[in-house]
Structure formats: C-alpha cells, structure tokens
Amino acid sequence: MERKISFPLYATAFIISLIIFLAGVFVGTLLDSASISDISEEISDVSQQVSSVQLLLLMEGNSSTFCPVYFSELSSIDEDVQNFGYRLSYLEEEKGVQDIDLKMQYFVLEAESYLLSEKVKKLCGGQSILLIHFYSNTKCDDCQQQGIEILRARDESNISMRLFSFDGEIGSPVAKAFMDRYNITTYPSIVINGKTYAGYHTADELKAIISGANDS
Amino acid sequence: MDLVMLLNYLIAFFSLFVVNVFILLYIKHKDTYLKPPQKTDWEPTVSVVIPAHNEGKYLEQCIETVLAVDYPKEKLEIIVVDDGSTDNTYEIAKGFKEIQAFKTKNKGKGAAINFGLKKAKGELVATMDADSFLTKNTLRELIPYFEDQKVMAVTPAVKVKASNSWIKELQRIEYLMILFSRKLLSFIDSVPVTPGPFSMFRTKVFDEIGYFDEHNLVEDQEIALRIQSHHYKIRSSMTADVYTEPPDNLRDLLKQRVRWQRGGFRNYWRYKSLIKPEYGDFGMYFVPLNFATITAFFLLLGLMAHSVISTPYYTQYIWFDAFGMSLGFFTFIGMFVIATSILFLWLSVKSFKGEQVKLRYLLSFIVFYWYLMIGYNSLFILKELRRESCTW
Numbered sequence: 001m002e003r004k005i006s007f008p009l010y011a012t013a014f015i016i017s018l019i020i021f022l023a024g025v026f027v028g029t030l031l032d033s034a035s036i037s038d039i040s041e042e043i044s045d046v047s048q049q050v051s052s053v054q055l056l057l058l059m060e061g062n063s064s065t066f067c068p069v070y071f072s073e074l075s076s077i078d079e080d081v082q083n084f085g086y087r088l089s090y091l092e093e094e095k096g097v098q099d100i101d102l103k104m105q106y107f108v109l110e111a112e113s114y115l116l117s118e119k120v121k122k123l124c125g126g127q128s129i130l131l132i133h134f135y136s137n138t139k140c141d142d143c144q145q146q147g148i149e150i151l152r153a154r155d156e157s158n159i160s161m162r163l164f165s166f167d168g169e170i171g172s173p174v175a176k177a178f179m180d181r182y183n184i185t186t187y188p189s190i191v192i193n194g195k196t197y198a199g200y201h202t203a204d205e206l207k208a209i210i211s212g213a214n215d216s
Numbered sequence: 217m218d219l220v221m222l223l224n225y226l227i228a229f230f231s232l233f234v235v236n237v238f239i240l241l242y243i244k245h246k247d248t249y250l251k252p253p254q255k256t257d258w259e260p261t262v263s264v265v266i267p268a269h270n271e272g273k274y275l276e277q278c279i280e281t282v283l284a285v286d287y288p289k290e291k292l293e294i295i296v297v298d299d300g301s302t303d304n305t306y307e308i309a310k311g312f313k314e315i316q317a318f319k320t321k322n323k324g325k326g327a328a329i330n331f332g333l334k335k336a337k338g339e340l341v342a343t344m345d346a347d348s349f350l351t352k353n354t355l356r357e358l359i360p361y362f363e364d365q366k367v368m369a370v371t372p373a374v375k376v377k378a379s380n381s382w383i384k385e386l387q388r389i390e391y392l393m394i395l396f397s398r399k400l401l402s403f404i405d406s407v408p409v410t411p412g413p414f415s416m417f418r419t420k421v422f423d424e425i426g427y428f429d430e431h432n433l434v435e436d437q438e439i440a441l442r443i444q445s446h447h448y449k450i451r452s453s454m455t456a457d458v459y460t461e462p463p464d465n466l467r468d469l470l471k472q473r474v475r476w477q478r479g480g481f482r483n484y485w486r487y488k489s490l491i492k493p494e495y496g497d498f499g500m501y502f503v504p505l506n507f508a509t510i511t512a513f514f515l516l517l518g519l520m521a522h523s524v525i526s527t528p529y530y531t532q533y534i535w536f537d538a539f540g541m542s543l544g545f546f547t548f549i550g551m552f553v554i555a556t557s558i559l560f561l562w563l564s565v566k567s568f569k570g571e572q573v574k575l576r577y578l579l580s581f582i583v584f585y586w587y588l589m590i591g592y593n594s595l596f597i598l599k600e601l602r603r604e605s606c607t608w
Contacts, residue, residue, distance in 0.1 A: 001366050001447045003496025006404055010501065013240055017232040020556070021225075024549030086530045093528060096221065148529040 032091070036099050039087055043102075043109050046080045049073065050112045057119060067124035074113075074120055078162050081113050085165060092137070093144070104172045110164045111174045117162050126160075129210050132191040133165040134179060140187035142200045150190070153206035161210070224519055227512050228549045234505065235556045241400040242563055249399055250567065252455050253360040260339035260362070262355060263293040263419070265332030267325050271346035272303040274461060279312050281349040286356055289314070295335050296346075299328035305346075325412075326430035333422055341419045343436075347461040348374070348413035357456035358416050368421040368448040369440065371398060372456035374413045375571065383469060385577040386584065387462040389561070392571060396564035398452045404497035407450040408506075410443075412436040413460035421448065433479025441487045444498050454567065470592050477596035481510065513593055558582060 053073045060066055084106055091097040117130055133150055135143035147165065154161045166175035168187065178184075182191045190197045190206070193213050201209070242249070264282050268275055275296070282294055293316070296309035300322025309317035320331055329343050340362060344350075354372055361370040373395050376388035401407050410417070415436065425442050432438045443450055463469040484506045490499045561582070565573050 001405070001449060003405060003447065003494065003498070005493065005496050005500050009237060009240055009244075009404070013233050013236040016236045016240075017229055020232055020236075020552045021229055021549055024228075024552050028549070083533070086533055089528065089530060096218075151529055 032095065032097050035087075035091065036097070036102055039084060040102055040105060042080070043084055043105050046077060046084075047109050047112065049077055050109065050116055053077070053116055054112070057116075057123075062123065064124055067120070070120045070124060071126070074117055074162075077113050077116075081110060082163060084109070085163075089147070100170055103167065103170055104174070107166055107172045107174045110166065111178065114162075114164050114178075129159055129161040129213060130191075130193055131161055131163050131210075132178065132182070133163070134168050134175075134182075134184045134187060134189040134191070135165060136167060136169040136187040138169050143188045146188040146190075146200055149201065149203045149206060152203035153210065156203060157207050157210055159210055220519060220522060223515055225549070227516050227519070228553050230508065230512055231553045232549075232556060234509075235553070235560050237501075238397060238400050238560055239556065239563070241403055245400070245403055249403075250454050252357050252453060253363065255356070255360050256363060258359065258363065259288060259291055260359065261291045261293065261337065262287065262359075262416075263295060263332075263336035263338030263341045264344055265329060265336060265341060266294070266296045266344045266346050267299055267328030267332060268296060268301065268305045268309070268346035269299040269322065269325070269328070270301045270303045270305060272301070272305050272308055274347040275305055275308045276311075278344070278346050278349055279309070279315060281351070282344070283312070283314060284352065285350050285354055286352045291338075292355075293336065293338055295332045297328040297332045299323065299325065324430055326428040326432060326435040329435070330427040330430060333419075333427060336419060339419060340416055342414060342416040343410075343412070345413045345460065349459045350414065351457040351459070354414070354456045354458055355416075357453050361451040361453065362416075362418060364449065364451075366449045367418070367451050368443050368446075369407075369410045369415060369417045369450045370456075371407060371410055371450065371452045372414050372416075372458045373454050373568075374411050374458050374460055375568075376462050377459050378572070381464060382577070382580065383466060384462055384464060385574070386581050386588075387469070388571075389565065389573055389577060389581045390585070391460075391462075392568055392573075393561060393564040395452075395454070396567050399454050401502065402450065402452040404501070405449060406444075406498040406502040407452055408440055408444070408502065409434075409437045410440045410450065414458040432483070433475050434483060437480060438483050438486075441483055441490070444495070445487060445490055447495075469588075470595065473588075473592035474595045474599060477592055478600055480506075481596070481600070510593075513589070514597070517590065517594075 053070060056066060056069070088103060088106060091099075114130065114132065117128070120126075121128065121130070131150065131154075133147060135146065137143070150163060154163065166172070166178055168175050168179050168184065182189075182194075182196045184191075184196065184198075186198050188200055190201060192206075192209055195213070197209065266275075266278065266282075271278075279294065279296070282292075285292070294312075294314065296315055296317045298306040298309060298317065298319045300320060306317060306319045309315060316335065318331065318335070320328060332343075333341060340359065342355075358370045358372055361367050374391060375395070376384060376391050378388065379385065398407055398409070412435075421443065425446050428435045429438045440450055463472055484503060487503065488507075490503050492499045495503075561578070565571065565578070
C-alpha cells in the first residue's frame with residue numbers, strides 16, 4: 001500500500017488552531033485592559049477620598065473632634081488600598097500583566113494614604129502599626145516571600161496594621177522619595193512606625209518587632 | 217513569558233490542533249463517512265471465533281445473535297474456545313449443535329483466540345468477545361470492505377446498549393466518540409485497534425504476519441499495529457452494529473482502563489519504529505500523537521498541581537476579584553479548547569441517529585470524564601513504575 005502524509009490537512013488544522021489561539025489572546029487582552037482600566041478608575045476615586053480627608057484635616061487644624069471620622073475614613077481607604085495592591089500583584093505575578101503607569105498611580109495613592117495615616121496617628125493617637133515594605137521584582141529573590149511573611153504576621157497578631165508596599169525599581173518618584181526618607185539601600189526592607197529594618201524578616205520576627213513597637 | 221505559561225500555551229495549542237484535525241477530517245468526509253461500500257454478491261465463508269473464560273452469563277445470548285445473523289448458514293462457522301472456565305461456559309457452548317466447542321487449559325485470551333483461528337476454515341474470520349452481541353446486518357455491512365484486497369481487517373460499530381446506569385451511559389458516550397474517531401482515522405489509514413468485542417480479518421493475514429500475541433495486555437491493539445506495520449489497510453464501519461457489555465462499576469472500569477493504558481503504552485513503545493515517513497499519516501502523525509498525548513496529559517496534571525500549590529497567599533483576600541481577573545486570555549484559549557472538544561463530542565453522538573443520549577449523561581461525561589482519565593492514567597503510570605503484573 002502506498003502511504004502518504006496529509007500535509008494539507010495538518011497545515012489547515014495548524015492555521016485554524018492558530019487563528020483560534022490568537023482570537024483567545026485578543027479577547028483575553030481586551031479583558032486584561034478592562035481590568036487595568038477598572039483598577040485605575042477605582043484608584044482615582046479613593047485618591048479623591050484621601051484628598052477630602054486631608055482637606056478636613058487642614059480645615060480643622062489640630063482639633064481632635066473629627067478623629068472618629070478620620071478613623072472610619074482611613075479604615076475604608078486602607079481596605080481599598082490593600083485590595084488594589086492584591087489585585088495588582090495578582091495581575092503581575094499570576095498573569096504577567098505589567099502596567100507601570102498603573103503601578104505609579106497606585107504608589108501615589110499609597111503615599112497619600114500613608115502620610116494621612118501618620119498625621120491622624122499623631123493627632124488622634126491609636127495602636128495601629130504603619131508598615132512599609134520596600135521590594136523589587138527584578139533585584140530581589142526574597143521579596144515575594146517577604147510579602148507573604150508580612151501578611152502572615154498581620155493575620156497572626158491581634159494588632160491593627162496598615163500595610164504599604166513600594167517597588168523601588170520602576171522609577172516611581174514617590175517610591176524614591178520614601179526610600180530616601182527612610183534610608184533604604186537594600187531589598188527587601190521594612191519600615192515599622194518610621195523605623196527601618198533592612199533585609200528579610202520572618203513572620204515571627206516581624207511579630208516580635210511589632211509587639212515591641214507597640215509597647216514602646 | 218515563564219516556562220509554566222509556555223507549557224500551558226503549548227498544551228492548549230496541541231489540544232486545539234488534534235481536535236481540529238478530527239473536525240477537518242469530518243468536514244472532508246461528511247457526505248460519505250456513514251455510507252458502507254457498495255454491496256456485492258460476494259459471500260465468502262466466514263468463521264466466528266469466540267474465546268470465553270467464565271462467560272456463562274452472556275455466552276448463550278452471544279451465540280444466539282451470531283446464529284441469527286443475516287448470512288447463509290452453510291457459509292458460517294462458529295467456534296467457541298473455553299479457556300479453562302470453572303463455570304458452565306463449556307456446557308452452554310456444547311448445547312448448540314450448530315457450533316464447534318473446544319475446551320483448553322487456561323492460557324489467556326490471546327491463546328484461546330489463536331486456538332480458534334487455527335481451527336477456522338473461513339475465508340474471513342471474526343474474533344468476538346463472549347459478552348458481545350451481533351445485530352442482523354453485522355456481517356453484510358462488514359464484508360464489502362474486503363473487496364479491496366489490501367484490506368486485512370474491518371472493525372464494526374461497537375456500541376453499548378442504552379441503560380439507566382450512569383457508569384454504562386458514560387461508557388456508551390465514550391464508545392460513540394471512539395467509534396467516530398476510528399472512522400475518521402480510517403480516512404488517513406491510521407486505525408490503531410481491531411476491537412476485542414468484534415473484528416473481522418482476512419484469514420490469510422495471520423499466515424503472513426503471525427497470530428495474536430498471547431502475552432500482550434491488549435492483543436487486539438497489537439495485532440492492528442502489526443497489520444499497519446505490514447502496510448495493510450484496516451477499515452472501520454459505522455453501520456455494522458455490535459453491542460458489548462461494559463463494566464458496570466467503577467472498580468472494574470478502572471481495572472479495564474488501566475490494562476488498556478498499560479498495554480497500549482507498551483505496544484506503541486514496541487512499534488515506535490513505525491515513526492517513519494514510509495508509514496504515512498500513521499507513522500508521522502498518529503503514533504507520535506500517542507506519545508505526545510500521554511506527555512501532554514501528565515504535563516497538564518503537573519501544571520494544575522503547580523497552580524494549586526503556588527497560589528499566592530493573598531489570593532484568599534481577593535478570591536472573587538482573582539476569579540474575575542483570571543478570565544484573561546489563557547482562560548479564553550482554554551474555553552475554545554473545551555468548546556471545540558464539545559463540538560467534537562456532539563458530532564460523534566449526532567453521527568449515530570439511532571442512539572439517543574440524554575443531556576444529563578452528556579453533561580456528566582463532559583464534567584467527569586476528565587477525572588476518570590486522571591484516575592486511570594495515574595494508576596497506569598504507578599503500576600508501570602512498580603512493574604506490577606497484569607492479566608486480562
């Protein structure tokens with residue numbers, strides 16, 4: 001029996017599969033763009049909320065009358081900021097979607113929110129810990145695990161914590177300013193209530209630092 | 217792009233490609249694939265060899281369906297070989313005066329078939345499981361394929377009777393899909409099996425290529441690969457109905473499938489030398505496809521395990537958002553792969569107009585078949601690695 005190889009069949013199947021594959025890529029890319037644009041709009045909304053609280057602080061000067069309002073607003077802002085952070089990490093780590101502009105926009109919001117938290121803490125007191133994680137996706141092997149350790153430390157301790165994180169290697173002026181402010185020279189580095197801790201720290205080490213920070 | 221993503225894309229593309237080859241074959245032959253070859257007046261002598269080991273439950277019905285087939289009785293020879301049964305198999309066979317019954321020591325199915333084949337005098341010979349049943353037209357639909365002198369074997373439409381058993385209905389759908397695939401593969405001369413429930417051969421082929429391998433786990437596949445290796449044709453019929461009794465519980469089903477997988481893998485490995493251009497589509501597409509499929513399956517399992525293990529800690533806080541965001545392009549490619557697979561399943565079932573399949577069983581098949589595959593493929597690898605023995 002003369003046997004042949006059906007090249008046209010396989011070539012056609014290959015082309016059709018490629019078209020379907022690319023259609024999947026196209027539809028998916030549209031959805032990823034929609035996700036990014038959603039997060040960007042939500043960041044703008046929360047940014048406005050931060051500005052409103054800052055305005056109220058400016059208007060009221062050193063009066064602590066509005067502290068309950070500040071706490072309540074900060075709590076809602078904090079929740080949103082962290083949610084954006086998780087979503088951005090998910091897009092970046094799990095899906096390989098990198099959007100530097102969005103990340104910079106997010107860092108501005110984080111910076112605004114951090115400075116607001118600092119002011120409110122100074123004015124109204126409170127036990128809340130302010131923790132900043134400086135990381136790099138390109139120059140640091142431990143940074144991803146450090147992020148997990150920080151979340152574990154937060155979840156396992158009963159102390160209220162506000163978390164902020166900055167990627168120091170994407171050229172964000174805000175991240176740069178914060179790094180200068182806290183003298184950050186290595187990744188990962190952590191700032192807890194204004195004090196810098198360079199290098200990797202486990203959840204247990206962090207819990208010990210945090211409980212010490214609150215006692216002092 | 218990291219390695220995990222690259223592997224995901226490769227597997228998705230490979231799956232799309234394989235299903236598209238089948239769909240294209242269907243499109244090319246859709247007007248003719250259901251039609252048997254032109255019927256002729258040729259009525260060769262036919263021997264039917266039925267090996268049986270403790271088949272007292274079904275043998276009587278099996279023989280009756282062979283006797284009832286539309287074919288001249290003087291040209292039909294029925295040989296039952298009792299492979300050392302401990303039940304009443306031999307007595308049942310002896311009860312039919314139209315058939316020849318033999319009793320041998322228990323040496324396995326392959327040996328029993330060979331015993332029967334050596335007794336067979338027909339120009340064509342069929343091997344048949346004792347728990348399978350012919351329909352009136354089976355032989356008349358199969359014989360015309362042998363008009364082509366290069367055809368050495370023809371496979372019928374082996375089906376499972378409709379029932380209310382969930383596990384049997386799942387297998388019924390699977391059999392229809394296998395049958396449809398086999399028909400499409402016959403268009404590129406790549407039929408890889410002559411099914412045990414019933415297959416017909418030109419008797420002289422055994423003198424040339426040898427008899428069934430008596431030590432093979434899936435001897436019905438090995439003989440087909442051997443026929444392919446000798447450049448002969450195997451054809452597949454969509455209209456010669458044969459019904460078979462599938463396992464009715466998960467344990468027996470797994471046992472059967474693990475044997476198929478182990479035997480199948482060993483056979484393809486044994487015939488890996490067929491991967492040559494001189495074997496046409498069979499050598500350059502079908503045989504490599506089997507190795508690629510098993511590799512892709514285990515890679516996919518690994519990737520799934522990896523995605524579960526490596527799910528970031530923070531996902532617990534945004535599981536709903538993560539679900540929404542995961543609808544990225546890989547999900548869409550995955551959905552297209554699933555959609556084309558479902559299209560193929562639908563084409564398979566709709567090809568058999570007399571076979572009504574309930575929607576709930578079709579949905580169950582789509583949802584559970586994958587898990588069944590994971591089960592028997594994992595067991596197959598485990599048993600192969602542990603070199604456990606396996607019998608029919």
